[in-house]
Amino acid sequence: xxxxxxxxxxxxxxxxxxxxxxxxxxxxxxxxxxxxxxxxxxxxxxxxxxxxxxxxxxxxxxxxxxxxxxxxxxxxxxxxxxxxxxxxxxxxxxxxxxxxxxxxxxxxxxxxxxxxxxxxxxxxxxxxxxxxxxxxxxxxxxxxxxxxxxxxxxxxxxxxxxxxxxxxxxxxxxxxxxxxxxxxxxxxxxxxxxxxxxxxxxxxxxxxxxxxxxxxxxxxxxxxxxxxxxxxxxxxxxxxxxxxxxxxxxxxxxxxxxxxxxxxxxxxxxxxxxxxxxxxxxxxxxxxxxxxxxxxxxxxxxxxxxxxxxxxxxxxxxxxxxxxxxxxxxxxxxxxxxxxx
Amino acid sequence: xxxxxxxxxxxxxxxxxxxxxxxxxxxxxxxxxxxxxxxxxxxxxxxxxxxxxxxxxxxxxxxxxxxxxxxxxxxxxxxxxxxxxxxxxxxxxxxxxxxxxxxxxxxxxxxxxxxxxxxxxxxxxxxxxxxxxxxxxxxxxxxxxxxxxxxxxxxxxxxxxxxxxxxxxxxxxxxxxxxxxxxxxxxxxxxxxxxxxxxxxxxxxxxxxxxxxxxxxxxxxxxxxxxxxxxxxxxxxxxxxxxxxxxxxxxxxxxxx
Numbered sequence: 001x002x003x004x005x006x007x008x009x010x011x012x013x014x015x016x017x018x019x020x021x022x023x024x025x026x027x028x029x030x031x032x033x034x035x036x037x038x039x040x041x042x043x044x045x046x047x048x049x050x051x052x053x054x055x056x057x058x059x060x061x062x063x064x065x066x067x068x069x070x071x072x073x074x075x076x077x078x079x080x081x082x083x084x085x086x087x088x089x090x091x092x093x094x095x096x097x098x099x100x101x102x103x104x105x106x107x108x109x110x111x112x113x114x115x116x117x118x119x120x121x122x123x124x125x126x127x128x129x130x131x132x133x134x135x136x137x138x139x140x141x142x143x144x145x146x147x148x149x150x151x152x153x154x155x156x157x158x159x160x161x162x163x164x165x166x167x168x169x170x171x172x173x174x175x176x177x178x179x180x181x182x183x184x185x186x187x188x189x190x191x192x193x194x195x196x197x198x199x200x201x202x203x204x205x206x207x208x209x210x211x212x213x214x215x216x217x218x219x220x221x222x223x224x225x226x227x228x229x230x231x232x233x234x235x236x237x238x239x240x241x242x243x244x245x246x247x248x249x250x251x252x253x254x255x256x257x258x259x260x261x262x263x264x265x266x267x268x269x270x271x272x273x274x275x276x277x278x279x280x281x282x283x284x285x286x287x288x289x290x291x292x293x294x295x296x297x298x299x300x301x302x303x304x305x306x307x308x309x310x311x312x313x314x315x316x317x318x319x320x321x322x323x324x325x326x327x328x329x330x331x332x333x334x335x336x337x338x339x340x341x
Numbered sequence: 342x343x344x345x346x347x348x349x350x351x352x353x354x355x356x357x358x359x360x361x362x363x364x365x366x367x368x369x370x371x372x373x374x375x376x377x378x379x380x381x382x383x384x385x386x387x388x389x390x391x392x393x394x395x396x397x398x399x400x401x402x403x404x405x406x407x408x409x410x411x412x413x414x415x416x417x418x419x420x421x422x423x424x425x426x427x428x429x430x431x432x433x434x435x436x437x438x439x440x441x442x443x444x445x446x447x448x449x450x451x452x453x454x455x456x457x458x459x460x461x462x463x464x465x466x467x468x469x470x471x472x473x474x475x476x477x478x479x480x481x482x483x484x485x486x487x488x489x490x491x492x493x494x495x496x497x498x499x500x501x502x503x504x505x506x507x508x509x510x511x512x513x514x515x516x517x518x519x520x521x522x523x524x525x526x527x528x529x530x531x532x533x534x535x536x537x538x539x540x541x542x543x544x545x546x547x548x549x550x551x552x553x554x555x556x557x558x559x560x561x562x563x564x565x566x567x568x569x570x571x572x573x574x575x576x577x578x579x580x581x582x583x584x585x586x587x588x589x590x591x592x593x594x595x596x597x598x
Contacts (some may be wrong), residue, residue: 220449224439226428234389234422235495236415238442281430284449 007279011292015071018299022067023059025303027311030055030063061197068201070302070316071295073261074271076208079287079296080250080257081217081268082275086222086283087246088156094268097157099164101138101265104251104258106167107133109174127207130255137163137245166170204260210292211253218246219284226281264317266324267294267301273328342367343388344500346395350380350387357383357488359399365548367498368523371530372546372563374539376576379552381535385503388533389420401499415443418463419492420562423501429477435461435486436476440494462493464519466520483511489517493524502525503536506541514538517546535596539593551575567591 024030030038038056041048068160077095084093084100095101113130141163143154224232233239258262261279267311271294298316301323305314348361356377358380365371371380386392388399390406399406400416419440427436439463441455451459462471468490471483479487485505492500502521506514522545524530536542542549542563549566551559553575559566569582572593579596 001349070437121356217448220442220445223431223435223449226431227428227439230391231420231422233391233411234415234418234420235439238411276430281428282435295364 005278007275007285007289011296015292015296017133018296018303019067019071021303022070022299024206025310026058026063026306028054028058030059034080036058039082040335049230064197065201066077066196066261066302067299069204069261070298071203072204072208072296073257073297074267075212075291076253076257078271079265079291081286081294082272082283082286082290083222083246083250084268085217085272085284086225087250089228090156091273092269095250095258096164096265096268098160099167100134100251101258102164102167102171103137104130104134105263106171106257107131107136107255108259109171113174124203127203127256128257128261131207131252131295134251134255134258135248136146137167138251141337148263164197175243177240200260200283204256207254209257210257211249214245214249216287216291218242219224219282219287222246222287223285226283229278258310260314262317263322266320266328267298270324270328271297271331342402343533344398344400346398348387348399349395350383350392351395352383356395358553361555361557363550363557365499365531365533367531368525369547370522370534371537372542373533373552374537374542374549374566375552375558377537378554380555381552382503382537382538383555384552385420385501385533385535388501389418389494390414404405412443413496415495416499418499418501419487419495419497421485421500421505423504423507424481424488427476427484427488429475431476432456432473432485433468433476433479433490434463435472436487437468437490437494440491443495446474453482462490465493465524466490467516469547481508482510482517484514485509485517486520489520498531499531500530500532502532504535504537506536506538507585514541521545538565538566539572540560540589543592560578565592567593569593 003248020035022033024032024035034052034055036060038048038052040046041052042056042060046148080100081094084095084098086092087093088098106127107129110133111126114125141156141159144159144163145152147155221237224235224237225242227235227241229239255266272286272290275289275293279289280286298320301319302316304323305316305319308314343365345364346362348358349356350358351377362385363371373384383392386393388406390411391411404413404417406418419450429587437459438451438455441451441458442449443452444455460469463472466486466489467542468483468486471479471487474483476484476487485508489502489505500521505521509517518541521532521534525532533547534542536546539542546563548561549559550557551561551571553567559574567582569580574582580593581596582595583592584590586593
């Protein structure tokens, strides 16, 4: 396949730009010059001037951890979205549509209302609860949707939407009845990163890195899956095993992204579609490129969330939905002329 | 080579294949014929290992197909399905490369040998010129040839074809079946192929198996199975037999009333 633009340089450049913007922009703007001065000073161990000291604090205790967390969440959501789409052979499958994100959300909120967030234990318990919620949702949706050994598209969507609504309703109910954590949970639910500092980044990193690693090496298997389960089996793919591994990895990633960055829609849907639209449907490419692109896109959305109503910050989930939905519709209209899925 | 004994397959409680037993020899094409709903496609699916069997045994070169992982089975049995609903985004080469799935590691990387086999399979099926075209842009005939190439890339001694000529124009039907015949004669493959066109099957198959309502009604040479009296009864239309040439292959035609 020949393409006008090569994928990796494009998305990596985009990611670099997004990271730069994300660390520089906010209630206090750090000029790029000072940014590099602070970085150089940190690296060489030179003492900083009074003015730069303030930047240093903002950069290392606020901006960098937030940038890292948002990048991880974007990468995770886009990567798991691409994997779900490949596995279910359904362009609409994403962590939200199949109900995984809502299930993860419910698990996380259960752990939060139990008052676990404040402790360090919360950093382990919240994602663990979210992971259990996510896996349980996939299992329920699969049980509801499957006919024999296959999952018809319509069944999947219907079951996913129903289970997702149910989990969301339970989440809302829990939030209403809980008291202290309400505001925090609300922000989190709208896709605002309620946590700050390095601990959540370090807590999310292993889940997301391991999960995405597994997904990236499953590219060829997902390619074979595109011919349907029966042909995949005939071609020698251990179908049950692959499905189990991919679902577990994608759910792990979704759960970690949701528990540390909140419920952020559309990234998992839009990013893999753009990648597929521009560079074709080979999952060995779609997965890694979506992961990098997802990180870049969510960072840019987060920058917007910080500046649009400054000094107030918007939850990034609002931005992704506001920008993602129209963009997705536009993509859908354009794509009609060309079968890229 | 392929030995099937007492095969029973049910969909739910409904029996589809009843007590099927036959053998297919190396270097031969076994044609499976029968009216719609006779169980031809089910037979191919059962042989390929994707259906649960009620009872029965299937062996390839003495190896039990039922006690095998997908990878092991894919080395022995390759399937050419009907060209329907193929993902449009892959190129011809990418598609044929999937025939190497059972040799690849989790990363899905092809070795030099894998790439050689892919190239060879494409040469044998005359699909090299389709290597860089996208599946979505190809005709049904071209897609079907790529499916054959993909199956050849599996390097399996047993090749199963399910109505490979449906939706193809006549020249592509002949082209595809000539290629299959050639593979059987030169490489000693064993082929089991369903075809609803009795005259094509008469031209290409060494032996025929007539399925009616899930049972084997007749098994033998085309000369024996393509019996006008038997077929008229099975297909519920009066049929007559003619010859392609003096003493040549039989041709079955509806009797002109």
